[in-house]
Amino acid sequence: MKKFLVLMFVSAFLSSCSLLYRGILGVDTTPEWYNNEDLTKAISKRKLTNDIVLVLDTASYRNDVVDDLYEVLDSLKLDTNAVDYKINVRKAIKLANDDLQSTQIRLFTSGGNEIFKLVNCYIDPPIPMNWNVAGCFDAFPPTIAEENLNVHNFDLAYILNNSTKLNGDSITLYNLPKSDYYMLVTWNSFMIKPSKKAIKVVKKYIKENLNQSITPIYINNHNAQMWGMMDSTQRSLIYAYEQELAKKSEE
Numbered sequence: 148m149k150k151f152l153v154l155m156f157v158s159a160f161l162s163s164c165s166l167l168y169r170g171i172l173g174v175d176t177t178p179e180w181y182n183n184e185d186l187t188k189a190i191s192k193r194k195l196t197n198d199i200v201l202v203l204d205t206a207s208y209r210n211d212v213v214d215d216l217y218e219v220l221d222s223l224k225l226d227t228n229a230v231d232y233k234i235n236v237r238k239a240i241k242l243a244n245d246d247l248q249s250t251q252i253r254l255f256t257s258g259g260n261e262i263f264k265l266v267n268c269y270i271d272p273p274i275p276m277n278w279n280v281a282g283c284f285d286a287f288p289p290t291i292a293e294e295n296l297n298v299h300n301f302d303l304a305y306i307l308n309n310s311t312k313l314n315g316d317s318i319t320l321y322n323l324p325k326s327d328y329y330m331l332v333t334w335n336s337f338m339i340k341p342s343k344k345a346i347k348v349v350k351k352y353i354k355e356n357l358n359q360s361i362t363p364i365y366i367n368n369h370n371a372q373m374w375g376m377m378d379s380t381q382r383s384l385i386y387a388y389e390q391e392l393a394k395k396s397e398e
Contacts, residue, residue: 181336181369183313189336193346195365201310201318203333203368208309209247215300216243241295244268249372250341252278252349253331254288254361259303259320263289264296267341276340278348287356288328303329310366326362335369 181189190200219239223232248266255261263283269291271277278284283291291297307318323329332349334342346365353361 180373181367186313186367186369189367189369193334193343193365195346199323199362199364201307201312201364201366203306203366203371204309204311205370208306208368208371211305211309212243212246216240238295242298242300245295246300249333249335249338249368250345251331251333252345253306255303255329255331257325257327257329259329261299261302263291264299265289265291266296267338267345269293269296270341270344276344278344284348284352287359289352303331306331306366323364324362327360329362329364331364331366333366333368335367335372337369337372 179185186202190196216239220236223235223239245264245266245268248268250267252263252265253261254263265278265280265283269280271280280291280293283289304320307320310318312318330349330353332345334346336342349363353363
């Protein structure tokens with residue numbers, strides 16, 4: 148029950164951030180579940196056909212982030228200082244909230260270690276929605292002063308383990324092209340404008356730093372974002388729909 152309450156709290160925190168962007172940020176308030184055909188069209192529309200495009204699992208990434216948060220909150224119970232405990236709890240929840248945001252840009256080394264991240268809650272300001280917060284993309288590697296964004300709590304493998312290729316095959320760091328850096332973007336057709344702008348700024352950044360070996364990875368989290376907002380009845384309907392699609396593909 149306690150774990151369920153943590154999940155509900157994080158979900159509410161996530162929604163509170165996302166709601167700030169509706170309307171003025173071009174958020175689709177009536178998104179539809181994506182099948183492979185829909186995803187292929189979205190990839191083409193964003194001109195990502197020749198890039199590495201992966202799909203975030205509908206539930207596993209969110210579950211891992213929440214499980215990790217729950218472990219941190221359990222460990223914080225050992226802190227006998229009430230003030231420190233409350234501060235650290237807020238920090239842990241904020242960190243998990245950032246990790247669950249719909250649109251993100253992250254930079255990893257060749258070994259998969261994260262050295263930079265930026266999520267949609269921090270972009271300047273809603274209009275014109277500038278991802279170059281405080282000039283963070285004016286240098287290489289990008290840097291930002293925000294405390295939470297400088298907590299690098301997982302590596303590239305963490306995300307790859309919760310993602311697949313478009314055909315459903317798994318992928319690891321060793322399957323990726325050799326590169327000094329991997330620049331990851333999570334995108335969707337739910338947060339339309341943030342996704343579009345994030346993709347644009349990453350392409351521009353890589354083009355401006357051709358002396359660096361940077362491989363972009365675009366991870367579509369459209370269905371994963373929708374799954375996190377669905378109730379059990381809606382999830383059952385989606386499961387039945389996916390089963391039907393799988394059955395048709397085998398015929």
